[in-house]
Amino acid sequence: MLFILILILTLISGFITPWWAIAIICFVMALYAGKKPAQAFWSGFGAVFIVWTVLALVKSIPNDHLLAARMATVFNLPHWTLLLFVVSLVGGLVGGMSALSGFLVRRIVIK
Secondary structure: OHHHHHHHHHHHHOOOOOOOHHHHHHHHHHHHHOOOHHHHHHHHHHHHHHHHHHHHHHHHHHHOOHHHHHHHHHOOOOOHHHHHHHHHHHHHHHHHHHHHHHHHHHHHHHO
16 A cells, blocks of 8 residues: 555656655655555655656656766766666665655654
8 A cells, every 4th residue: 555655656746846755755655654664664665666767767768768878877887777776776765764764753653
């Protein structure tokens, strides 16, 4: 449930809001529907990782990954797919940590 909520809201907001809106979405959704700390973290991490991978591919495929390949060379990465993985990993960590924070705030408020 939490994974699906974060996935849908992050995907919708990915086209409209700035990148940091994922932290607010993950925090609020884990505050609302979080059951366990590990579930909150992995739901936030997995949903944001998948959404950022999809959004990056949607924006990169039409130009044959030209910008992604150039950015990969700036960061001394051998291929653009590794850049895609690093970007998605960073987004996933932001989502996971904010979802975990939302769950922990919920635990404090409920007690």
